[in-house]
Amino acid sequence: MDFILEPWPWYVSGPLFALVMLSLTIFGKNFGMSSNLRTLCAIGGAGKVASFFKFDIKAQKWNLVVVLGAVIGGYIGSHFLQNQPDIAISASTIEALQQMGFQDPGASILPPELFSLDAISQPKTLFMLILGGFLVGFGTRYAGGCTSGHAISGLSNLQVPSLVAVIGFFIGGLIMTHFILPLLF
């Protein structure tokens, strides 16, 4: 049973994603993790200022149940199913991150240099997290979906717009990783 406590290999995680996506489809919903941002904004009253947020909130509340599930899953996964906190990243990635100033890359999923409570009280770190989050929230709704909605659900449904979105994800991700992050660190 020990293998459950080890990081799950891609050929376990990937099929599980497909299972989640297909289960949600059979429940009459769809697998997407960014509609909840729109739903939350609508609940907060954003419908008063922009028509994008005027819709039947009750029909979309299931998004939030999926979010709750994700939070619970994270709790169970990290507290009961993880025998070590470190992440398997390649030796060359570790070296590259060390050169950027990260002390122990891979020791935990979120490097403390960026995500500890100390770190986020520093303006530069806080700014990066806010900017990153903002771009995700803005881009995902502009594109009509995130990696779950487009890469997994959309591509499974052979949707060309999803392929274009995924290409976009990669363009953005590669530009940030190879050109901008090295400037920031």
Next chain:
Amino acid sequence: MFRFESFHMYGIIGSAVALGAIGIALIKKFKVKDLSGQIIEIPNKAKNYTSAIIGGSIFGLGWALAGACPGPMYVLVGTGAISMFVVIGAALLGTFVYGLLRDKLPH
């Protein structure tokens, strides 16, 4: 994943899409019904290629900067990463601003 130094993420997405595509094709072929008894209809994505590529790129920039896309943000909160609330809050702001600017943006 954007350094191409590890297969893991590609394995996950690749196997998820491979199995997902088979599943969706079977659901369509056999006109499988959902729990409420209706035949499952999976809507096609709107053919907004401009918003897909621009929005996608913006998302990609944020994804690589914040280190998480929306799903993992919530999962990480579950693991106790309080700082993710900053990222989630900013994401909500980003979505809100998109909603405000939507009519002025190319789609």
